[in-house]
Amino acid sequence: MPDERRLPADLIHALEEIVGARFVRTTIEERALYAYDATIRRSLPDAVVRPKTTQEIAALLPICGAHHIPVVPRGAASGLSGGSVPLRGGIALDLTRMDAILEISPQDLLAVAQAGVNTQRFADAVAAQGLFFPPDPSSALASTLGGNAAENAGGPHAFKYGVFRDYVLGLTVVTADGRILHTGGRTVKNVSGYDLTRLFVGSEGTLGVITELTLKLIPKPQAKRTLLTAYDRIEDAAETVSAIIAAGMQPAALEFLDDASMRVVESYLHLGLPVDAQALLLLEVDGPAVAVTEQAEALIALCRTHHSREVEVAQTPQQAEQLWRARKSISSAVARIKPSKISEDATVPPSKLPEMVHRLQEIGRKYEVDLVIFGHAGDGNLHPNIMCDERDAQEMTRVWQAVAEIFATTLDLGGTLSGEHGIGYMKAPFMAWEHAPAELDAMRAVKRAFDPLSILNPGKLFPEDVPPWPVPLPTYPRTPPSA
Ligand SMILES: Cc1cc2nc3c(=O)[nH]c(=O)nc-3n(C[C@H](O)[C@H](O)[C@H](O)COP(=O)(O)OP(=O)(O)OC[C@H]3O[C@@H](n4cnc5c(N)ncnc54)[C@H](O)[C@@H]3O)c2cc1C
Structure with missing residues (x-):
């Protein structure tokens, strides 16, 4: 990470006057702590500013504007699209002191x-x-x-x-x-x-x-019931999800894990997951106690119709917690496989879920990448995660190609680049694949209306603002093979 930029002394002084000298940090060690989020790119801010009140922020933003200094709002930096990485330096605006x-x-x-x-x-x-x-x-x-x-x-x-x-x-x-x-x-x-x-x-x-x-x-719902069900064929799990939705059932959660995710979680936590299965669904129903029992029974019956192998029903809140641990620990578990991880949240209409799962597996094989698939299946929001090693240039070329193909496939199936992680810098190069020029222009007009000097989080969202994708991108929509 190059450390060449410096802010003018009068700006630093003005910021110190507003938030207090303790809360303006400029040492390389402190700035390094704000150079990252949960994505793989790093970029140093020139200063870290930690305001306590709305009024302090209202006072400091125009001063940054007058100096044309970028300001990057930052919460916990757990973002998976690079939103709080200060790509163009400037101020990392840490909001965590505002915690009341x-x-x-x-x-x-x-x-x-x-x-x-x-x-x-x-x-x-x-x-x-x-x-x-x-x-x-x-x-x-x-x-x-x-x-x-x-x-x-x-x-x-x-x-x-x-x-x-x-x-x-x-x-x-x-x-x-x-x-x-x-x-x-x-x-x-x-x-x-x-x-x-x-x-x-x-x-x-x-x-x-x-x-x-x-x-x-x-x-708060009166009662809830948590169920885990295993499948020998991944297609059956995906079809169960579509069938649950088509039947008008509304579980509170409907989560999907493929065999690779399940195996890494099991080797990490030793929960006794059925690692020889091809897929798991984690389901939760909630509501009035009587309705919960009925809903759970209806779901179990539907899972069985779609060839689920076994259905485990949590009998106590502790058992339910244990089943959720399997799902909630995937990110930590897969992080042990390789040093880096690209986490996507490609989202398709629920009816396309079986096809999306199938095509993601094909992409993993085609580009020979370590791909696991899990996610919020009920709303078509899958998280294909690719584990990789940034030091291996050949592997990274295949990874970036695979990610681009995941986005193209998602859009082919009527989906969207992001269901919940946002665009940040990671998906900005693909925005023109999903949005027509007029739509992007409307977004730019909104940006200009609120931030004419473009000091707020520059280098995000818009394709022209971000570094180019690491490998050449195909055209999209894809050209049919016969054309
Ligand atoms: C293990 C793991 C699991 C995750 N699971 C989920 C999940 O299930 N669902 C999901 O949606 N996401 C998930 N995420 C992604 C991430 O946690 C979310 O995007 C979360 O909302 C980011 O919150 P944050 O406070 O960390 O924000 P940051 O990462 O600090 O910032 C995210 C974006 O918000 C902006 N921002 C932050 N605070 C403010 C503010 N006060 N005003 C204006 N802009 C601001 C930043 O500039 C940046 O663009 C997961 C991430 C990890 C690492």
Whole structure:
């Protein structure tokens, strides 16, 4: 990582005046801690700034703008598309000091929290009051609410309950020129003007800095039941998922693991998973106690119709927790195979899931890469993960080709580049594959309206802003072989 850039002394001084000298860090050691997220590229910021209040952020952004210095909002840096990597240096704006849960209101079924609040801590605080906040990214122990909003995070429960955006009633956002916007409000129904809340959710730190969130809560389901079912043929597992959806069933979670993911998890945790099976489905139903029993029985019957080998039903919350450990530990488990990991979240319509799984396996074989497949099958959101070694140039060429083919295949099947991880720098080169020029122009116009100097998280989202893909990209849509 080259360390050539330096910020003007008057800018550093101004930032210190705003947030306090302790919270402006410029040593190489401290900046190195902010050079990465959960993707593989590294890039040093020129300074790390750790504000405590919305007002501090409103004061510092115009000063950065006047110096044309990039500002990269950052939560826990657990992102899988490179959103918080400061590709063009500038300020890494660490939001984690803004970590107060300001209100939990059982009367209004909402909570207000600052952007740096840890996702799991928030869910636990809400649960302690008998309420439920469904968005549950598997990274919840690390991630922040601000990062979740900026990426519009999903998770296992998105199939039944929706994604992060479905729970955001309102936001406090600071725009690049230092204006403080309060979007939305405290009501579920709110059609007063343009829906700025939805615009900022999923904007990946490129339109404004989210400092506070008003989040919708729901009553905690009375009961839940967790099931694990194994298949000898991966196609049967994928077809079970399609059949569950077609039958109008709505499990709270419907997760898929292929044999490779299952084996790495088993060798890591020794949970007694059926490693000779080709695929696993992890299902959860929730709701009133009687309905849960009925739903679980109906699901077991449907799994059996589709040739499931065995169905394990958790008898206690501890057993359920153990089954979820298998799913939630995949990322850590696969990280032991090779030094690096490319984690994708290609998403297809649920009816295309069987074909997508099949084609992902073909891509793994064609490019001879270590590919495991798992994910939120219920909403077609698969996570093909490729384990690799960045020091092996030949392997990396095949990896980058495989990733491009995964995106092309996803789009061929009517899917999208990202179901929940966002675009960042990792998928920006492919944006023109999914979006027509007019659509990208509309997005650029929105960006210019909120951030005319392009200081907020530059080098993300737009294909022209990012470094070229490491291998030549094919044209897309693909040319038919006969043409
Ligand atoms: C093991 C593992 C499992 C994961 N599982 C899931 C999953 O199930 N579902 C899922 O959706 N994601 C998952 N992720 C990805 C990641 O955790 C999410 O994208 C999460 O929302 C990022 O939160 P963060 O606080 O770490 O944000 P960061 O990574 O720090 O930032 C992400 C993006 O948001 C922007 N940003 C951060 N905070 C703010 C703010 N306050 N205002 C404006 N912009 C901001 C950043 O600039 C960046 O573009 C997983 C990641 C890992 C490593």
